[in-house]
Amino acid sequence: LDAILPECDFLTVHTPLTDQTRGLIDAAALASMKEGAVLVNTARGGIVDEEALAEALRNKTIAGAGLDVLSVEPPPADHPLLAADLREQNLIITPHSAWGSREARQRIVEQLRENLLGFADGQMLRQVGIC
Numbered sequence: 001l002d003a004i005l006p007e008c009d010f011l012t013v014h015t016p017l018t019d020q021t022r023g024l025i026d027a028a029a030l031a032s033m034k035e036g037a038v039l040v041n042t043a044r045g046g047i048v049d050e051e052a053l054a055e056a057l058r059n060k061t062i063a064g065a066g067l068d069v070l071s072v073e074p075p076p077a078d079h080p081l082l083a084a085d086l087r088e089q090n091l092i093i094t095p096h097s098a099w100g101s102r103e104a105r106q107r108i109v110e111q112l113r114e115n116l117l118g119f120a121d122g123q124m125l126r127q128v129g130i131c
Helices: 027-032 050-058 084-088 102-120
Strands: 010-013 038-041 064-067 091-093
Touching (some): 027 050
Parallel strands (some): 038 064
């Protein structure tokens, strides 16, 4: 990570939230990013230090950020990334609902139906997945 941060134009985060990844993108990581870089987090809230990101956007340390997750959802009114002064920055926050396409929801309903019918017949239940 230390080697790529100063080199990449876009940093996209795709990792589970663990003890090792919590706060992974912190003030030091943001400060080491290439000028003009954009951060995209579609993984989990908590991986990005949101206070540090707010400051990096205010200071124009990075060019922008796109997030579809926050550490607290729904975010409280005083969330650091919802501050009025950040409305003028290159920040996009969307709801973490990409999994919720019509097809994905229909697949979950069908898998649930199969599990219920299988259970009634004494069969092993199948794990229900989102994707």
